[in-house]
Amino acid sequence: MKPKVGFYELTGCAGEMLHILNMEDILIDVFSKIDLVEFRIASSVKRPERVDIAFVEGSVTTEENLEALKSIREKSDVLVAIGDCAVWGGIQASTTGEDWKTLMKEVYGVEENYFRFLGEHKSLSECVKVDYELPGCPIEQDEFVRLFIELLEGIEPKIKDYPVCVECKIREIPCLIVEKREPCLGPISVGGCKARCPYYGTPCIGCRGPVREEANVAGEISTLVEKGWRKEDIVKRMELFAKRYKDIEKLVEVKK
Amino acid sequence: MREILVEHLARVEGHGNIRVVVDKENVREVKMEILEGPRFIEKILVGRSIDEAPDIVARICSICPDPHSVACVNAIEKAIGFRPSEQTRVLRELQLISDVISSHALHLFLLALPDFLGYPDAISMVSKYGKEVALGLKVKKAGNVIKEVLTGRSVHGCTVKPGGYTRVPTQEELEKLEKSLAEAMDGARLAVDLFASFDLPEIFREENMFMAVDPGEVYGFSGEHILISNGERRPVENYRLLTNERVVPHSTAKHSYYQGESFMVGALARILLNRGKLKGEAVELADRIWEKLDPKNPLANNLAQALELVYSVERAIELIEWLLDHGIGEPRGEMKIKAGMGVAAVEAPRGILYHFYEVDGEGKIARADIVTPTAQNAANIEKYLRISAQRLLERGVDNLEPHLEMLVRAYDPCISCSAHLVRVVRLNE
Numbered sequence: 001m002k003p004k005v006g007f008y009e010l011t012g013c014a015g016e017m018l019h020i021l022n023m024e025d026i027l028i029d030v031f032s033k034i035d036l037v038e039f040r041i042a043s044s045v046k047r048p049e050r051v052d053i054a055f056v057e058g059s060v061t062t063e064e065n066l067e068a069l070k071s072i073r074e075k076s077d078v079l080v081a082i083g084d085c086a087v088w089g090g091i092q093a094s095t096t097g098e099d100w101k102t103l104m105k106e107v108y109g110v111e112e113n114y115f116r117f118l119g120e121h122k123s124l125s126e127c128v129k130v131d132y133e134l135p136g137c138p139i140e141q142d143e144f145v146r147l148f149i150e151l152l153e154g155i156e157p158k159i160k161d162y163p164v165c166v167e168c169k170i171r172e173i174p175c176l177i178v179e180k181r182e183p184c185l186g187p188i189s190v191g192g193c194k195a196r197c198p199y200y201g202t203p204c205i206g207c208r209g210p211v212r213e214e215a216n217v218a219g220e221i222s223t224l225v226e227k228g229w230r231k232e233d234i235v236k237r238m239e240l241f242a243k244r245y246k247d248i249e250k251l252v253e254v255k256k
Numbered sequence: 257m258r259e260i261l262v263e264h265l266a267r268v269e270g271h272g273n274i275r276v277v278v279d280k281e282n283v284r285e286v287k288m289e290i291l292e293g294p295r296f297i298e299k300i301l302v303g304r305s306i307d308e309a310p311d312i313v314a315r316i317c318s319i320c321p322d323p324h325s326v327a328c329v330n331a332i333e334k335a336i337g338f339r340p341s342e343q344t345r346v347l348r349e350l351q352l353i354s355d356v357i358s359s360h361a362l363h364l365f366l367l368a369l370p371d372f373l374g375y376p377d378a379i380s381m382v383s384k385y386g387k388e389v390a391l392g393l394k395v396k397k398a399g400n401v402i403k404e405v406l407t408g409r410s411v412h413g414c415t416v417k418p419g420g421y422t423r424v425p426t427q428e429e430l431e432k433l434e435k436s437l438a439e440a441m442d443g444a445r446l447a448v449d450l451f452a453s454f455d456l457p458e459i460f461r462e463e464n465m466f467m468a469v470d471p472g473e474v475y476g477f478s479g480e481h482i483l484i485s486n487g488e489r490r491p492v493e494n495y496r497l498l499t500n501e502r503v504v505p506h507s508t509a510k511h512s513y514y515q516g517e518s519f520m521v522g523a524l525a526r527i528l529l530n531r532g533k534l535k536g537e538a539v540e541l542a543d544r545i546w547e548k549l550d551p552k553n554p555l556a557n558n559l560a561q562a563l564e565l566v567y568s569v570e571r572a573i574e575l576i577e578w579l580l581d582h583g584i585g586e587p588r589g590e591m592k593i594k595a596g597m598g599v600a601a602v603e604a605p606r607g608i609l610y611h612f613y614e615v616d617g618e619g620k621i622a623r624a625d626i627v628t629p630t631a632q633n634a635a636n637i638e639k640y641l642r643i644s645a646q647r648l649l650e651r652g653v654d655n656l657e658p659h660l661e662m663l664v665r666a667y668d669p670c671i672s673c674s675a676h677l678v679r680v681v682r683l684n685e
């Protein structure tokens with residue numbers, strides 16, 4: 001019997017779902033392996049039954065999101081958070097700490113909470129037990145496929161926790177911090193993207209979130225500071241994708 | 257009195273409902289409810305550098321990150337008084353076209369076609385319509401590989417900056433793109449044949465108004481003026497007047513009206529207003545299918561998208577040849593930062609997208625304002641929902657839902673886009 005799999009969206013841009021649909025060469029093969037229970041952007045199928053695996057993207061932003069997430073958790077054996085919104089709350093969570101009524105007034109012209117907004121944008125793990133997290137804005141297609149196969153085959157997935165710098169060095173990309181004095185977040189951002197942005201000539205913006213083990217942080221962070229970037233600017237850049245990570249400041253403190 | 261609620265509006269981007277209240281004979285109320293949460297994107301932009309802005313706005317929507325990032329850098333450059341190189345302008349047109357190709361292919365083959373063939377999704381169609389799905393995916397991929405080459409990936413590219421790009425494609429990469437585009441032509445033609453073969457239900461017919469960017473001499477997806485089907489032509493700086501918004505309590509998307517009337521943006525509007533600017537195979541195809549492109553029927557938007565698919569694949573090849581002929585120069589120009597304000601309009605696959613920025617003297621965003629195509633279409637969608645629901649009732653049709661869903665889907669709405677950018681909400685007016 002094929003495993004039952006559901007794909008669910010909370011608040012975000014549907015980027016994870018679309019990046020999965022963008023795997024044109026293997027799309028049909030991937031979906032032939034499963035019994036699809038829900039995937040709103042691509043299918044009218046919606047079945048309320050239990051699922052073996054739930055992939056959930058988006059932040060928990062509204063009461064409706066929270067209710068949906070709780071009900072997904074209840075009916076899923078394995079729940080996977082996919083993408084930066086689900087793992088860290090997404091760029092919308094960079095407003096964490098600001099008064100939401102003021103934001104509402106400034107952006108929408110009203111203070112009434114008719115969105116049923118929770119007041120902040122939470123990651124999934126702040127609300128329910130999450131079994132695995134796949135970071136990125138968007139997720140990497142190859143990482144998704146690997147995790148998908150591992151879950152289907154019952155292999156315990158390995159979680160990456162080394163900085164983007166490692167992949168930059170493997171690809172022999174000249175260091176943007178050293179060579180160009182660019183504010184690259186590679187030293188403190190978790191790898192897995194094959195250093196895409198540096199390869200394309202632009203500094204890492206931290207879209208995969210922070211490296212969690214301080215010991216794994218790359219020494220280039222001190223070069224960044226030596227090159228004249230202020231710690232608060234580095235922190236502000238990192239906060240765009242991971243403000244809900246409590247220890248960003250600590251990451252920047254690491255010297256060697 | 258009964259209420260019809262299409263609660264799981266599937267095969268569209270984002271989260272919305274259709275709510276229709278009817279009594280025995282009449283439609284009392286129609287709402288397209290937008291259920292996306294607020295993301296405060298315009299607020300997040302404030303205080304960020306102009307280099308960060310295109311990366312942030314791309315994240316508004318995964319289906320149209322490219323129109324968002326291109327509109328963003330175009331508007332920022334106007335604000336600081338920078339004129340991009342011809343190479344950059346060609347690359348941006350190619351980037352906009354890549355989004356049209358992948359988005360239209362996604363919508364036509366994966367989201368809309370299942371309606372016409374009676375399936376829940378494209379995956380279920382494979383056993384009977386394997387060829388169609390395979391060709392559709394090939395077209396979709398041809399758009400996505402352009403995005404990968406130009407911007408680094410198919411969702412939220414990373415190379416788009418004020419001044420140009422951080423990396424430009426190599427000759428070898430461009431030649432590869434040309435090849436994959438040539439292979440996509442059959443799929444694009446198939447989309448025209450398929451959607452020209454479907455008869456559109458009469459119940460959706462009604463007079464309509466259209467708006468599209470005036471691309472200049474050649475059919476395209478950016479420009480400095482807006483064409484309106486009433487014969488007017490206005491500069492993009494008039495965007496507030498053109499999208500005069502009223503905000504309604506049931507939706508987080510603002511509704512646009514022009515001179516008191518709702519209007520439609522998107523492929524059908526572009527084809528109707530800019531037909532004479534088409535080139536190549538699309539000209540003959542347009543002649544052949546013209547009477548099927550019914551201005552009164554929003555469902556004709558599907559066929560208009562198919563026609564644009566053929567045009568876009570050919571036009572992308574032409575732009576790549578231009579790049580190959582002229583050789584690839586510097587990726588990014590030198591900019592001088594000065595304070596200023598700028599507006600830009602581009603055509604996203606689903607219609608006109610406006611970006612406005614005020615930039616301060618340090619190169620930071622002081623103010624941002626974005627008006628999305630789905631927000632502009634929202635009032636028009638409700639107009640047609642109301643008319644068609646009423647006609648269905650009069651004909652004794654009991655199951656309204658599939659008809660109404662099909663109508664909404666024809667606009668190819670992007671609900672994430674529309675929802676996150678409501679600016680003025682006045683509930684009590």
